[in-house]
Amino acid sequence: MANGIQLTASDRRILEELTRDGRLSNKELAARVGLPASTCHGRVRALEDAGIIRGYHAEIDPVAAGASVEALILVGVHDAVRDRLPRVTERLRRLPGVQRVFLIGGEQDLVLHVACASVPALRDFIREHLGSDRDLGRTQTQLIFEQHPGAAVIPL
Template structure:
């Protein structure tokens, strides 16, 4: 169970993953040594999965983002995790979600332009024998919502 201090630590880290331990401890109202131990415990428990940089795709030449819904052939659903991992390894892919419902996978991609998006869909999805259907939606804007730890 997470207590109020753990939730405060998670909220602060989500807002700024580079916050110093000293500043994080001050925000949580605890000693720096206690804060360090709590962050380590959150990491060890898998609550805090790690730290990463958020990069603007447009700044690195991948200004077109899309969400692609993928439905697998019924016979291929047993290999869903394998399919998702293979797709997740592609450099264009930002996130992969395995779903329940009418679609099996959502793939969030960031590519250079429309021809690159078409090439990704054709080469890595729609022509694959295990794929029954794809539907591509263009992302106009992405707003990050904080997790429940900070609400």
């Protein structure tokens, strides 16, 4: 059960199609998943109300938008800050260039996916926003050369 509703095979097909193209009209979506338009609309509404569909957005290619460098930055948080981790995460999420923030287990606490115009811009980002932040400890930066989205949209 996901967020209070049992996902049906039709729900899973709806989610797969909307993941491929969130701009589908209800009529086209219904045709693709083999449901009457009114039923499809009701299922989409139920998925939205349950929080399974969180929203619709445009997927922007960072390189085409001028960000030629992407990186994953592993970030450690000082022990004294652990009780404030949600606030730290929210602050980092709002930094310019941050695509996503992941709370992880292991040696580090967070991973930031950032997109910058250049390597010097990435260096400046780290210095200005991470290196000077007293809540944060050591960082480790990994450059992203390519991204390849996985096929799975919905958990098995």
